[in-house]
Amino acid sequence: SSTTVALLVSSFFAGFLLLGLLFYAAPINGLWSSVSASIYTIEVVNEFPHDPQAFTQGLLYAGNDTLYESTGLNGHSSVRRVHMPTGKVEDIHRMDHSQFGEGLTLLNERLFQVTWLTNIGYIYDQHNLSKFEKFTHEMKDGWGLATDGKTIFGSDGSSTLYQLDPKTLKVQEKVNVKYNGYEVHNINELEFVNGEVWANVWQSDCIARISHKDGLVTGWILLHSLRQGLISSGNKGIDVLNGIAWDEEKNRHYVTGKWWPKLYEIKLHPSV
Ligand code: DDQ
Ligand code: CA
Numbered sequence: 079s080s081t082t083v084a085l086l087v088s089s090f091f092a093g094f095l096l097l098g099l100l101f102y103a104a105p106i107n108g109l110w111s112s113v114s115a116s117i118y119t120i121e122v123v124n125e126f127p128h129d130p131q132a133f134t135q136g137l138l139y140a141g142n143d144t145l146y147e148s149t150g151l152n153g154h155s156s157v158r159r160v161h162m163p164t165g166k167v168e169d170i171h172r173m174d175h176s177q178f179g180e181g182l183t184l185l186n187e188r189l190f191q192v193t194w195l196t197n198i199g200y201i202y203d204q205h206n207l208s209k210f211e212k213f214t215h216e217m218k219d220g221w222g223l224a225t226d227g228k229t230i231f232g233s234d235g236s237s238t239l240y241q242l243d244p245k246t247l248k249v250q251e252k253v254n255v256k257y258n259g260y261e262v263h264n265i266n267e268l269e270f271v272n273g274e275v276w277a278n279v280w281q282s283d284c285i286a287r288i289s290h291k292d293g294l295v296t297g298w299i300l301l302h303s304l305r306q307g308l309i310s311s312g313n314k315g316i317d318v319l320n321g322i323a324w325d326e327e328k329n330r331h332y333v334t335g336k337w338w339p340k341l342y343e344i345k346l347h348p349s350v
Contacts, residue, residue: 115257116287116297117349122304124343127165130313132158133336136182136191136223136267137321140204144168145323145332145341148182148191155179157191157200157207162332165341171207181223181267183230185244190230192220199247215242216249224268224275231268231275231290237261239275239293253293255286262286262295269322271331278320285322285333304342305335313339 128134136148145160155173160166173179178194189202192215199220203209215232217240222233229250232240241251255262255277264280274296275288283305287297301319308316317336324331334341 115295118297118299118346119349120299120301120303120344120346122342123345126162126341126343128334128338128341129160129165129167130316130337130339132156133317134267134321134334134338135180135194135336137323137332137334138182138184138224138269139323139325139330139332140184141325141327146182146184146189146204147321148179150179150194150336152176152178155193157182157189157202159207162341169207171202171210180220181232183223183225183268185225185227185230190223190225190244192217192223192232194220196220213247215247217242221266221280222268222277224270226270226273231270233265233268233277235264235266235280237263237265237293239265239277239288239290241290253290255288255293255295257286257295257298267320267322269324271322271324272326272329276322276324278318278322280320281318283319299346301333301344304333308335308338308340 133150135150138146143162145162147158147160149156153175155177157171158167159169161168180192180194182191187204192199197214199213200210217232217234219234221235224231230242230244232242237255238252239255240249243250265277266280267278269276275290277286283302285299286295289296316338319335321334331344
């Protein structure tokens with residue numbers, strides 16, 4: 079009958095309307111964007127000694143159980159080669175008291191380091207840390223550095239993730255780091271991991287996994303258990319989580335913090 083036809087037609091349109099509303103409203107309510115980033119918890123698979131005097135600002139793994147580390151604070155800043163299993167400092171360049179060491183990355187046997195509150199950086203010979211030269215860069219400040227072997231990623235404490243040309247140190251690209259439409263500020267120590275950029279977010283116990291192409295945060299790694307564990311076992315004076323290193327060959331992830339007595343090898347577990 080005609081009423082059945084009218085009912086069918088109207089319910090068809092009502093269905094359309096509902097679907098339309100859902101598609102329209104879901105992004106506004108964050109229904110989709112909130113599920114777009116994965117959350118990871120961690121498991122500690124190994125722990126190693128770490129110099130509790132090191133105010134860690136840059137960290138990287140160079141193969142052969144060797145880490146390079148940059149430390150901050152005026153009068154305590156350094157670049158050092160560290161034997162990972164023992165935490166023993168094998169070579170150290172102590173920086174001038176006026177300098178505050180920050181991010182560090184290794185490319186073609188050269189260590190690039192930036193410094194806090196300046197546009198000045200240094201390039202060291204990986205095999206002889208007392209051999210170095212100076213450079214300047216165009217970021218607003220020097221916080222984190224990392225590399226994929228071609229380009230240098232940099233952070234300056236804002237939400238900007240830079241890409242620098244390793245030859246000229248000029249900015250080639252920059253993206254805004256965003257999660258759920260919000261800018262993520264305080265992007266700090268960096269690591270290039272398997273096509274992504276991982277970043278310590280200063281004063282959080284979290285690492286953001288960032289797509290460097292568009293700046294979108296694709297995942298959050300929650301590491302609060304590490305700092306809390308250290309504090310509850312008596313290390314009251316430690317500072318924030320900072321320092322990510324990746325062993326590409328064995329796909330191992332290492333993290334530490336400023337004045338932390340330990341370096342942790344961690345495994346990620348996806349949650350929710
Ligand atoms: N940054 O690592 C977040 C880039 C800088 C940390 C600065 C910590 C301030 C320490 C206080 C210095 C007092 C001389
Ligand atoms: Ca790093």
